[in-house]
Amino acid sequence: MWNYTDKVKEHFFNPKNSGVLETANAVGEVGSITCGDALRLMLKVDPDTQIIQDAKFQTFGCGSAIASSSALTEMIIGKTVDEALALTNRDIADYLGGLPPEKMHCSVMGAEALRAAIANFKGEAWEDDHEEGELVCKCFGIDAAMIERAVTVNGLTTLEEVTHYTKAGGSCQTCHEKIEEVLEAVMARTGALKPAAKHSPAGVVGLDAIQPLAQPLAAKPAEAAAATPKLTNVQRMQAIMAAIESMRPQIQRDGGDVELVDIDGKDIYVRLTGACSGCSQSAGTMMGVQMKLVEALGEFVRVKPASLLPAHAH
């Protein structure tokens, strides 16, 4: 039995604003019956004041999906469209007094339906990057797809690295076998795993068969500089600062912020603050920053949380 808060139960057993809003001029629909939850959010927005005058929902889903939808409508009625856009899924979860980690996706669905509805109101096309795989780490709500991205982008080779980059497996540690399976699968695909071990009843493929990636993980700061002759150290630093600066508005929209702390060769240390700190999506944010930097610099770098800075640097 899920450990739902009283607030979740209240919004599930007596949902607010459920049903069809006949006068809606903005509709957002997300989810599908295949993945077990779907939400239609209907808004009535005053075109002059941009204020959301009324909101109703219809939801197919579990208790927390219905509660999240109900909470969302309560939170946005009376707000302007732009104020509503500042809401994140974390705000919905907080409003409900928290959700079990397996159920955080219900709050994400609410936030996405809101964005979709507002895009609909503004006449914009709405694209989502909603992606859900098997939940591997229940403590932090990390799915297999996210671990795969982290492993692929960063050339990770060990469980420990996966934990550092995604937090997956960092708490109760019961998912370590699953993380290793994802790791093995990605490494087998990228060729980092010795192909030799054709499974036979006698042979067990263990982690000892896995070799670290040769490049570019071990690159030292000096080599890194040599590998990118186009930029001087100062230019490179400026490029990094500019890239991070360009990402801040987007992160701030989700109620967080990012700050450059140090550059150590290929290791770029940043600090996530505001809504980002402690957010289960923060590893994804880190990865987004990293991808942006790799793109901006034309070289491979690793973005690390400032908490991983070597001790002497503090």
Add this chain to the structure above:
Amino acid sequence: MSIPNSGIYLDNNATTRVDPEVLAEMLPLFTEHFGNPSSMHGFGAAVGGKIEWARKQVQALLGAGYDSEIVFTSGGTESDNTAILSTIEAYPKKTEIVTSVVEHPAVLALCDYLEKKRGYTIHRIPVDSKGNLDMDAYKAALSDRVAIVSIMWANNETGTIFPVEELARMAKAVGAIFHTDAVQAVGKIPMKLADSAIDLLSLSGHKLHAPKGIGALYVKRGLRFRPMMRGGHQERSRRAGTENAPAIVGLGAAAHLALTHMAEENTRVKAQRDRLEQAILAAVPACFVTGNPENRLPNTCNIAFEYIEGEAILLLLNEQGIAASSGSACTSGSLEPSHVMRAMGVPYTAAHGATRFSLSRDTTDAEIDHVIAVVPGIIAKLRSLSPYWEQAAGKAKEFAPVYS
């Protein structure tokens, strides 16, 4: 209508209440009969005698030829794991295992592991839309390379019964060992393993009014057996470790009671189940029975309510004091609906709303009346919230969000 104080428990395929008579048999084992049955004194001997009594009760329930064919374990999962691991160790040259797509995870997860880590070839026999086993695929999978066939007697979600006797005979014909996970069937279906081709059978105490943490593995006399637990002579060295004497005696008492109540399960309980099912089907639109209604356990009824989600159904049932269970993804923490529903090709529109009511000899007519009275309202309430349901028309409507 008032809700009975203790709630209405219709989740007996998950676990059952310990019968008061079972508890009464167990209690002395915690107090005066605390001895270790292996000990050479009166304290031990008294317990040893009770354990052998319990073994005979389980033997009788299964219709086994010998009481020494019963090995007490910690439950269904241990029995399943022991059966498969013992057999593949006893027949190291055979590299294939046959099972079905609708087995319990105790079998499926072990097979997945053996496939991935030990290189076994696993044949997972599919089922049709009613949950019946694909006999042609089964026949095709059998060969002298198969070490063990492990196929359940009755499915835990739908109650659908597999023709295990026929399956066992076919397995024997190619020299394979036949194991059946019968945790849902034991106590509900009469058995006579002495005349059967079944080599190994798993049962679990807490599914038949014994406590949790006790079960048994039936091992046909003469079968090559390799223990999973080593370290003592208990259970004739087939399962080391000091016996869980109170629970074993509880299982013995429960087996005795199950035999006594077997006819009742197949008459009174079955009639209650049928009444519940017919009433719900008549009162609720867009729902249907999953599995094979013609060939299933007498206590199990699984109804898929379309366009709504199972966890929400269970939460509202729980508010009415009714305990049931669901094949929905959301109740398990996974993101996929039950593998059994998917294996039968139940559409996602219905699989998420599949709800299982499993009765027992404790179930009363008044309880069934109450469930019949409240279920239609619960379903209607959730459908009024669903974007897939056209309230006025009382039917499904088009709804296709941007992503899936």
